[in-house]
Amino acid sequence: MIQIHPNRLIHAISLYQSEIDNHLETVRKRMTKWIKAESYKVKTVRYILSKQQIFYLRYMRSKLSHMVLMSSDNHLKYISIYTKILSKDLMEFMPFKDKLLEVLDYELLRSGNKKTPALYPAFFSVLGIKACVYCNAQLTISAEKFDQSVSALFQLDHSIDKASYPCFAISFFNLYPVCASCNNNKGKKSILFRLYSNNPNKLMASEYQFIFDKASIAEFRLTKDYSQIKFTFDDKGHGLNEHLAVQGIYRTQKDLAAEIILKAEIYNQSYKEGLQKSFSKLYGKNGISNIDFNRFILGNYLDPRDIHKRPMAKFTQDIARQLGLIP
Numbered sequence: 001m002i003q004i005h006p007n008r009l010i011h012a013i014s015l016y017q018s019e020i021d022n023h024l025e026t027v028r029k030r031m032t033k034w035i036k037a038e039s040y041k042v043k044t045v046r047y048i049l050s051k052q053q054i055f056y057l058r059y060m061r062s063k064l065s066h067m068v069l070m071s072s073d074n075h076l077k078y079i080s081i082y083t084k085i086l087s088k089d090l091m092e093f094m095p096f097k098d099k100l101l102e103v104l105d106y107e108l109l110r111s112g113n114k115k116t117p118a119l120y121p122a123f124f125s126v127l128g129i130k131a132c133v134y135c136n137a138q139l140t141i142s143a144e145k146f147d148q149s150v151s152a153l154f155q156l157d158h159s160i161d162k163a164s165y166p167c168f169a170i171s172f173f174n175l176y177p178v179c180a181s182c183n184n185n186k187g188k189k190s191i192l193f194r195l196y197s198n199n200p201n202k203l204m205a206s207e208y209q210f211i212f213d214k215a216s217i218a219e220f221r222l223t224k225d226y227s228q229i230k231f232t233f234d235d236k237g238h239g240l241n242e243h244l245a246v247q248g249i250y251r252t253q254k255d256l257a258a259e260i261i262l263k264a265e266i267y268n269q270s271y272k273e274g275l276q277k278s279f280s281k282l283y284g285k286n287g288i289s290n291i292d293f294n295r296f297i298l299g300n301y302l303d304p305r306d307i308h309k310r311p312m313a314k315f316t317q318d319i320a321r322q323l324g325l326i327p
Contacts, residue, residue, distance in 0.1 A: 001133070001136050001206045002203075002205065003194065003199070004197075005197070006197075009172060016119060020069075023105070023119070030103045034049075035061075047099075053096055056085045059085070067171055068170055068171050069171075078167060078168070079165060082167055101166045104170050106169045109170060121153055124154045131311040131312075133195050134244055135181070135240070135244060136312065136314045138181060139179060140154050140179060141155070142179075155178050155183045156175045156183075157175070157182065158175065159191070161187070173196060181249075191239045193240065207236055208238075208240065210314065210315055211231060211318075211322075212230070212318070216230040221261065226255050226258035229257050231247075231250070231257070231319075253315065256312065260316060260325065264320070276290075276293055294326045297325065298316055298325065302317065
């Protein structure tokens with residue numbers, strides 16, 4: 001729900017440049033072999049490459065590094081080229097798409113095999129995105145079984161869906177760490193949220209917001225019935241509510257909102273000052289910093305730029321700030 005600077009992704013790419021280059025070189029060799037054969041097999045059926053498909057494969061082979069490592073601003077250029085060159089006949093497109101996805105081998109990068117370790121789990125760990133970039137409610141990790149073992153892997157959504165545009169299947173700027181729920185629900189739907197941005201205003205705070213109804217909070221304080229708590233999630237019309245039901249997800253978490261409301265009542269300013277003084281015995285004469293102390297009270301990150309680090313951070317921050325629990 002908050003954008004990050006593309007330099008973070010570029011830094012991660014630099015750390016794994018050798019592994020990325022090796023994979024791209026393998027993809028180019030596969031494309032060369034495919035072009036020379038002028039045909040391909042999907043399951044048990046053999047297809048003949050059209051002139052347009054051969055032209056596109058040559059073009060993509062020459063631009064492969066840029067397409068995989070480019071900034072998201074260049075996607076529109078390649079989408080235009082892709083749709084102009086290739087036939088719109090679905091009967092012709094579908095097997096070509098399947099073969100192209102096989103050649104790009106997204107699954108190898110994500111899951112690995114006995115000979116080649118998976119790249120994406122280590123790569124996206126460098127970004128430090130542990131909470132879904134769409135809903136922020138759940139982890140980006142899911143447990144999946146491979147052979148006889150179970151591995152924890154990142155769930156990755158293709159912002160531009162790979163079923164329609166397989167050319168972006170392994171483009172790093174097109175891969176968003178998400179939870180399984182959002183990944184399954186999004187499918188081919190268009191979400192206007194873009195993870196990477198150079199706009200400093202969008203890097204400092206999320207433009208999306210949970211807005212809590214003050215009257216319902218007052219009602220809860222009287223009755224202690226947290227089902228009365230009401231709020232809206234303003235997604236700026238970007239499809240997070242419509243396609244991913246973000247507000248619906250958080251309606252199941254009203255007990256968390258209730259806890260924060262109670263904390264705001266307990267941790268008044270004088271009580272907080274007294275606690276901080278007692279902490280000085282543990283943290284030395286300088287005591288504990290205000291940031292660490294408030295994070296301890298909230299039980300989550302305080303900085304809007306850190307909401308990707310832990311699930312529910314955005315939700316807890318918004319209600320805590322509205323109640324004056326944190327600055």
